[in-house]
Structures are given as structure tokens and as C-alpha cells.
Amino acid sequence: AQRVTQPEKLLSVFKGAPVELKCNYSYSGSPELFWYVQYSRQRLQLLLRHISRESIKGFTADLNKGETSFHLKKPFAQEEDSAMYYCAPFSGVDAGGTSYGKLTFGQGTILTVHP
Amino acid sequence: DTAVSQTPKYLVTQMGNDKSIKCEQNLGHDTMYWYKQDSKKFLKIMFSYNNKELIINETVPNRFSPKSPDKAHLNLHINSLELGDSAVYFCASSQHGAGERETQYFGPGTRLLVL
Numbered sequence: 001a002q003r004v005t006q007p008e009k010l011l012s013v014f015k016g017a018p019v020e021l022k023c024n025y026s027y028s029g030s031p032e033l034f035w036y037v038q039y040s041r042q043r044l045q046l047l048l049r050h051i052s053r054e055s056i057k058g059f060t061a062d063l064n065k066g067e068t069s070f071h072l073k074k075p076f077a078q079e080e081d082s083a084m085y086y087c088a089p090f091s092g093v094d095a096g097g098t099s100y101g102k103l104t105f106g107q108g109t110i111l112t113v114h115p
Numbered sequence: 116d117t118a119v120s121q122t123p124k125y126l127v128t129q130m131g132n133d134k135s136i137k138c139e140q141n142l143g144h145d146t147m148y149w150y151k152q153d154s155k156k157f158l159k160i161m162f163s164y165n166n167k168e169l170i171i172n173e174t175v176p177n178r179f180s181p182k183s184p185d186k187a188h189l190n191l192h193i194n195s196l197e198l199g200d201s202a203v204y205f206c207a208s209s210q211h212g213a214g215e216r217e218t219q220y221f222g223p224g225t226r227l228l229v230l
Contacts (some may be wrong), residue, residue, distance in 0.1 A: 043119075044158075044205065044221040047168060102171055103219060105150075106156040 021072040023087030032090040033070040039083045055103035077113045119222040135192045139208030147189035150205040
């Protein structure tokens with residue numbers, strides 16, 4: 001079964017400091033991973049996906065297959081980065097001979113960036 | 116012009132009651148989901164529908180019954196509510212369910228409190 005672990009429930013840093021939110025997964029096959037973010041009083045939304053190799057709001061995440069990790073990093077944290085972050089591997093589900101997909105969310109990390 | 120909407124936003128009810136939560140998306144997506152976020156912020160998929168057909172049914176008590184009258188709506192009916200059902204329930208939708216890695220768009224959540 002696919003599992004994802006975010007070992008830090010809470011993470012606090014000061015503004016301008018680097019931040020890394022850890023994510024480890026166990027998955028057979030070629031995983032595809034996402035980071036979702038939930039800001040205060042806002043809905044959960046996609047932050048970035050590993051296949052895009054993009055940097056969103058200064059965040060990047062590299063898939064390390066050897067370590068089965070997909071850590072989220074930002075070199076200089078900002079106060080507006082304070083939010084709940086979820087790592088989510090994507091897996092295929094077979095239903096009636098057709099493949100569908102589902103996200104499995106980790107337990108989330110609450111990031112607080114202090115001024 | 117809200118993409119994914121849920122009603123009600125808050126729901127407070129007594130143990131043993133039956134209640135429904137409604138979800139609608141106007142994005143033209145084929146796939147819709149229900150997630151449960153517990154008091155520890157752990158987010159777990161419950162159900163997924165593609166074009167009104169159930170494709171994912173995680174280990175959820177059969178007191179929970181999703182209904183999709185059309186592909187733009189996915190409602191969640193809960194019978195004989197229990198204290199442990201207290202949580203935030205999120206609806207989400209995505210473009211296709213056929214093995215593609217689409218972004219999921221989330222509703223604002225319905226906060227259910229069972230007394």
C-alpha cells in the first residue's frame with residue numbers, strides 16, 4: 001500500500017530563514033508527487049507537482065527516488081508562507097478495467113514563519 | 116463564479132441524526148471526491164466518482180452514502196451520526212479520472228460537529 005510520511009507536525013522558522021518540509025513515501029512503480037497548501041481561511045490548493053519541475057512562490061521540491069523523498073524547500077521564508085502543507089503521492093486505481101487516480105495525503109505540516 | 120462549492124459551511128447536530136452535505140462544481144470536471152479531515156488535520160479520501168459512477172470507496176462505514184445525480188454534483192449523506200464523525204469534510208474535483216495526473220480543486224469544507 002502506498003504510504004506518505006511527513007515527520008514534522010509543526011515547523012517554525014523566522015522570516016528570511018531557509019525552510020524544508022520533509023516528505024517520505026513508499027510506493028511501487030513510478031510515483032508522481034504533489035504538494036498542496038492550505039492558507040488560513042482558504043481552501044486547499046495545489047502548490048506544485050514534481051513533474052513540472054517548477055518553482056512556485058519560491059518553493060521547489062525534488063523527487064529523490066533513492067531516498068524516496070520529496071522535500072519542499074524555500075531558501076528565504078516569508079510570513080505569508082505560514083500555512084498547512086500536505087505532501088500527496090498520486091497513485092493509479094483500476095476500476096472496471098479503466099485506470100483512475102487518487103491522491104494519498106500525508107498528515108500535514110503546519111509551517112509558521114515568525115517576523 | 117465559485118469553482119467548487121459546498122453547503123452547508125457549518126453543521127452542528129445531535130448524535131443519531133441523519134444529515135447531508137452537498138457539493139457542486141462548475142469547472143466541467145468529470146471526477147469528484149470526498150475527503151475527511153480529522154481533528155489532527157489528517158486528510159483522507161473517502162469516495163471518488165467519475166461521471167456519476169463510484170470508482171473509489173475507501174474503508175468508510177456504510178452509514179456514509181455518496182450520491183451523484185450528475186457529474187457536477189456529489190452529495191454525501193450520513194446516517195446515524197456518531198461523535199467520531201465530527202470533522203471537516205472537503206469536496207474536490209478534477210478534470211479526468213483516466214490515469215492522468217490532474218490537479219484537484221477543493222471546496223471550502225464543511226465543518227461537522229456531532230454533539
